[in-house]
Amino acid sequence: xxxxxxxxxxxxxxxxxxxxxxxxxxxALHLILAVGAMPLIFGAMGHxxxxxxxxRSAPSxxxxxxxxxxxxxxxxxxxxxxxxMLWGQPAGALLAVTAAGALFVWSRRRRAGMLGRPHxxxxxxxxxxACLVAALLxxxxxxxxxQQASALRRLHLHLNTLGFVGLTAMGTLAVLLPTVAGxxxxxxxxxxxxxxxxxxxxxxxxxxxxxWYGPLAWVGGALWTIPPARLAAGWLRSCRVEIxxxxxxxxxxxxxxxxxxxxxxxxxxxxxPATATLHSLQPAWAFVAGFxxxxxxxxxxxxxxxxxxxxxxxxxxxxLRDNLGRYGGARAVLFGIAGGAAGIGREWGLxxxxxxxxxxxxxxxxxxxxxxxVRPRSPS
Ligand code: HEM
Numbered sequence: 001x002x003x004x005x006x007x008x009x010x011x012x013x014x015x016x017x018x019x020x021x022x023x024x025x026x027x028a029l030h031l032i033l034a035v036g037a038m039p040l041i042f043g044a045m046g047h048x049x050x051x052x053x054x055x056r057s058a059p060s061x062x063x064x065x066x067x068x069x070x071x072x073x074x075x076x077x078x079x080x081x082x083x084x085m086l087w088g089q090p091a092g093a094l095l096a097v098t099a100a101g102a103l104f105v106w107s108r109r110r111r112a113g114m115l116g117r118p119h120x121x122x123x124x125x126x127x128x129x130a131c132l133v134a135a136l137l138x139x140x141x142x143x144x145x146x147q148q149a150s151a152l153r154r155l156h157l158h159l160n161t162l163g164f165v166g167l168t169a170m171g172t173l174a175v176l177l178p179t180v181a182g183x184x185x186x187x188x189x190x191x192x193x194x195x196x197x198x199x200x201x202x203x204x205x206x207x208x209x210x211x212w213y214g215p216l217a218w219v220g221g222a223l224w225t226i227p228p229a230r231l232a233a234g235w236l237r238s239c240r241v242e243i244x245x246x247x248x249x250x251x252x253x254x255x256x257x258x259x260x261x262x263x264x265x266x267x268x269x270x271x272x273p274a275t276a277t278l279h280s281l282q283p284a285w286a287f288v289a290g291f292x293x294x295x296x297x298x299x300x301x302x303x304x305x306x307x308x309x310x311x312x313x314x315x316x317x318x319x320l321r322d323n324l325g326r327y328g329g330a331r332a333v334l335f336g337i338a339g340g341a342a343g344i345g346r347e348w349g350l351x352x353x354x355x356x357x358x359x360x361x362x363x364x365x366x367x368x369x370x371x372x373x374v375r376p377r378s379p380s
Contacts, residue, residue: 001063002307005043006300008070010361012036013293017354021347025284027080032288033160034073038096038132039066040296041168042103045125047307048172052119053110062106065099072096090143097136104129120192124171127200131163151211158207161287162224166260167199169295174231177253180302181242187234195227202226210271221268228261246329247322252298255332259290259339266343280345289353290339294332297360301325304364308372316371323367331356 016023016031023031043066046058072095079088107126111118135156142152174192178185205220235243235254242250267283301324305317334356341349 001066002043002047003304005040005066006296006304006307007361007364009036009040009296010300010357010364013288013296014354014357014361017289017350017357020285020350024080027077029284029288030073030077030080032292033165034076034092034096035070036073037165037292037296038073039070041128041165042066042069042099044172044299044303045103045107045129045168049107049110049122049125052122052125053114054116054118055110055114062103065103068095068099072099090140093136093139097133097140100129100132100136104133119175120189120196121171121175123196124167124192124199127196128164128167128171131159131167131203135159135164155207155211157284158210159203161284162206162264163203165292166203166264169256169260169291170195170199170227170231172299173253173257173295176299176302177235177239177250180249180253181239183238183242185234185238191230191234195230198223198226214271217271218268221264224264225261228257232257232261244329246327248325248328249298249301249321251329251332252294252301252335255336256291256295256298258336259286259294262339263287263291263343282343282345285350286339286343288339289342289349290336293338293353293357294335297331297335297357298328300364301328304368305371308368320367320371323370324364326363331360 012035013032016028016036019031020028043063046062046065050057072092075085075088075092075095079085079092104126107122107129111122138152138156138159142149145152171192174188178188202220202222202224206217206224207220209215209217209220232254235257239250242248243254245251263283263286266281266286270281270283302321304324305320306313308320309317334352338349338353338356342353343349
């Protein structure tokens with residue numbers, strides 16, 4: 001299921017980027033975020049939550065949740081793309097909120113049933129799911145409260161980007177990059193525990209401030225940058241060699257963190273009325289090209305082998321991981337340029353992001369064909 005969600009997400013990203021000059025901006029963004037990213041995040045959480053709680057793997061019935069989320073995402077894309085389908089917005093929100101709520105409840109049950117304390121990354125996932133639920137309730141509320149629709153849209157946007165996707169990514173990156181670099185970091189757990197309150201408070205203040213009271217958003221933005229700044233400082237001390245490399249997933253994961261912070265800063269600059277009229281800034285496109293694309297392609301390079309063949313890791317996994325991560329450093333630079341250009345409103349930035357992503361998709365198909373067909377599992 002997870003490898004299928006990875007390829008579905010990568011295909012949705014590429015299709016949306018190529019479609020974006022012709023489609024409405026909101027429809028193309030939701031094809032990336034609600035059809036591509038949301039179901040993949042649900043699938044990944046279903047895989048990681050048992051690891052974080054040291055409990056048995058997820059029951060197969062849990063696979064229904066990414067499917068529900070996917071149906072919700074598809075409905076919202078249709079509703080935003082075709083004016084006659086307006087009912088798709090509340091229907092999509094209802095499906096997605098049901099799936100997010102169910103995943104949250106399941107996570108809490110796993111937490112309650114485990115022995116000892118869970119890994120602190122679990123709290124980041126639960127906070128991210130709570131942000132998604134609140135963001136979707138904001139869309140449902142705007143149907144009942146149309147005079148607040150514009151404020152609720154801003155609430156939805158920030159709770160989803162900084163909250164749902166941002167918190168999930170920061171929790172995952174903090175654990176994943178040291179694993180990729182082969183340098184487990186003793187400070188990761190305590191730092192995650194310490195930083196969650198800053199990230200959650202920052203997200204809530206930015207979202208509420210952007211919706212109703214601007215000055216709050218500036219305070220929130222300052223708080224929100226503390227965790228990624230500390231994370232980046234830790235990485236630069238311990239994993240610099242792996243990050244500044246031509247190959248591997250580490251450069252992509254580091255580029256993703258830089259893209260997340262960069263797009264948030266662009267959003268802040270865009271909120272200053274004087275600068276918004278000077279440039280046509282596009283923080284949402286910087287978020288997609290500079291953050292989502294390196295994040296998903298980097299995480300996929302590291303995790304696809306274990307998702308395809310869980311259990312004992314052998315030479316097959318190492319070879320496939322090497323092939324998926326080849327030229328990861330060059331891809332990270334190209335995604336960085338694409339995100340920067342898309343963020344300042346240059347259409348070629350999205351095209352560069354799409355081409356880089358399609359090249360990775362082709363590389364992944366060849367690597368998988370070699371691993372699964374040409375060189376099947378050697379007898380152990
Ligand atoms: C699946 C249920 C969802 C529904 C029903 C929904 C609905 C909406 C609606 C109605 C808007 C306003 C569109 C407009 O201004 O024309 C919007 C905006 C937005 N949503 Fe969602 N959304 C959903 C999921 C998501 C997810 C999962 C994300 C991110 C992870 C997301 C991110 C955004 C962003 C960034 C915007 C601002 C778009 C822009 O600036 O044009 N949404 N959403």
